[in-house]
Amino acid sequence: xxxxxxxxxxxxxxxxxxxxxxxxxxxxxxxxxxxxxxxxxxxxxxxxxxxxxxxxxxxxxxxxxxxxxxxxxxxxxxxxxxxxxxxxxxxxxxxxxxxxxxxxxxxxxxxxxxxxxxxxxxxxxxx
Amino acid sequence: xxxxxxxxxxxxxxxxxxxxxxxxxxxxxxxxxxxxxxxxxxxxxxxxxxxxxxxxxxxxxxxxxxxxxxxxxxxxxxxxxxxxxxxxxxxxxxxxxxxxxxxxxxxxxxxxxxxxxxxxxxxxxxxxxxxxxxxxxxxxxxxxxxxxxxxxxxxxxxxxxxxxxxxxxxxxxxxxxxxxxxxxxxxxxxxxxxxxxxxxxxxxxxxxxxxxxxxxxxxxxxxxxxxxxxxxxxxxxxxxxxxxxxxxxxxxxxxxxxxxxxxxxxxxxxxxxxxxxxxxxxxxxxxxxxxxxxxxxxxxxxxxxxxxxxxxxxxxxxxxxxxxxxxxxxxxxxxxxxxxxxxxxxxxxxxxxxxxxxxxxxxxxxxxxxxxxxxxxxxxxxxxxxxxxxxxxxxxxxxxxxxxxxxxxxxxxxxxxxxxxxxx
Numbered sequence: 001x002x003x004x005x006x007x008x009x010x011x012x013x014x015x016x017x018x019x020x021x022x023x024x025x026x027x028x029x030x031x032x033x034x035x036x037x038x039x040x041x042x043x044x045x046x047x048x049x050x051x052x053x054x055x056x057x058x059x060x061x062x063x064x065x066x067x068x069x070x071x072x073x074x075x076x077x078x079x080x081x082x083x084x085x086x087x088x089x090x091x092x093x094x095x096x097x098x099x100x101x102x103x104x105x106x107x108x109x110x111x112x113x114x115x116x117x118x119x120x121x122x123x124x125x126x127x
Numbered sequence: 128x129x130x131x132x133x134x135x136x137x138x139x140x141x142x143x144x145x146x147x148x149x150x151x152x153x154x155x156x157x158x159x160x161x162x163x164x165x166x167x168x169x170x171x172x173x174x175x176x177x178x179x180x181x182x183x184x185x186x187x188x189x190x191x192x193x194x195x196x197x198x199x200x201x202x203x204x205x206x207x208x209x210x211x212x213x214x215x216x217x218x219x220x221x222x223x224x225x226x227x228x229x230x231x232x233x234x235x236x237x238x239x240x241x242x243x244x245x246x247x248x249x250x251x252x253x254x255x256x257x258x259x260x261x262x263x264x265x266x267x268x269x270x271x272x273x274x275x276x277x278x279x280x281x282x283x284x285x286x287x288x289x290x291x292x293x294x295x296x297x298x299x300x301x302x303x304x305x306x307x308x309x310x311x312x313x314x315x316x317x318x319x320x321x322x323x324x325x326x327x328x329x330x331x332x333x334x335x336x337x338x339x340x341x342x343x344x345x346x347x348x349x350x351x352x353x354x355x356x357x358x359x360x361x362x363x364x365x366x367x368x369x370x371x372x373x374x375x376x377x378x379x380x381x382x383x384x385x386x387x388x389x390x391x392x393x394x395x396x397x398x399x400x401x402x403x404x405x406x407x408x409x410x411x412x413x414x415x416x417x418x419x420x421x422x423x424x425x426x427x428x429x430x431x432x433x434x435x436x437x438x439x440x441x442x443x444x445x446x447x448x449x450x451x452x453x454x455x456x457x458x459x460x461x462x463x464x465x466x467x468x469x470x471x472x473x474x475x476x477x478x479x480x481x482x483x484x485x486x487x488x489x490x491x492x493x494x495x496x497x498x499x500x501x502x503x504x505x506x507x508x509x510x511x512x513x514x515x516x517x518x519x520x521x522x523x524x525x526x527x528x529x530x531x532x533x534x535x536x537x538x539x540x541x542x543x544x545x546x547x548x549x550x551x
Contacts, residue, residue, distance in 0.1 A: 007326050009323040013497070014322040053176045055175065064278040065278045097191070
């Protein structure tokens, strides 16, 4: 039997939960102080997911970057690979908040969206 | 140039934005929002990570998205905004002196003023770390601005001092951008940040968090070349035998935030020694009537959502103040921090408000504790109210509701204490 330790983030207590498993099958979950811990540990054990917030280069914008995020969480193991792919992307100003910057990031089915507005650099010339 | 407004808000971050919109909803007419940066939102646009809005909007947003939810509403609400405008003085009779490139010197007379200037990061100078003074030492927030807004990478091999939230978030951010974060050092035996950030920013990327550790020396001529780190004992004194060297080209400091109260102090408003923000009543009104404070200038919050909540308290309070229909209690009731409580906000209760059922009291504990009760005690030590908390930590603000029914005009003060739970 194998095991994995998971720190629950459902509350400030941060219970150390031990998941015992045989391959992909969970045998037991222990160390959680409340039921929230079981759900969290299951999800973290089976397929930990994270939203990836980062930035993308903007051409002709009032700022050189626009902040972006994956619209939904993607598998944790793909985070660093996703960063290399996102580094290649450039987007032309203006950018609108919510605008899709890249569809179906790395075949995850999740899109990368802008999280702020970026105006064109020239729209600001008189200031 | 001379101007007159019902309400002038100083600072266009989450606190100021919430005040402006909530004051408008409470029939305050002429509102001016002053912001020294080029854009509204305060620190939020550079906080590109998710985790905002879970409390207030019940959905998870990034910092820029959270800010935008408020900013776009300002235009619909005819609230005047001046950006790139620096306030240089506030007088006790509510005149504000400010400067910007378009208007030059501005004299603004306000009926009510809200201080929403936020906070600053503690710097290396505040810590007095020995060693040379090379390039490569940044506060975590400065590095955050370089990477997320301006597009510069501050360094390649990083040591983070302090396990505050921004430090942990920047440890992840720099890792994602290709840097190697060698360690996060925390002088205390516990993290001062949120558990969520410890797990998702450090553990996810196998970044070691060393408790009871600090930097004892910075090495390097033109650029940081390394740091000497050591363990500290219970009294936070360095144990010199434990010293070791870590090579790095960058040091990020995440060692606390200081409310930015220069304007407040010069206006003659009394500050709380612990929060380093003004002393306020339940309306977040300072000792100068009609001058309010909220957000990180009042006390440092761990979530922007709580800042918004506080801004809205002030927005409503300004409405009441300008209508002049407030009733004071016969005597003010002081809320006093007791055992294991670092501070409470508000510091006193001044008003009789018909229909009010409870008053939310915010506090920070000094030390982590499990299975405790937050007790409200009268002068004689009698328990007025008692609230179970499974866990309290300095990194997470605690709140309890003080029931109006408990307030007696005879009370001079109420003490808030953390007590170990006696029964399971």
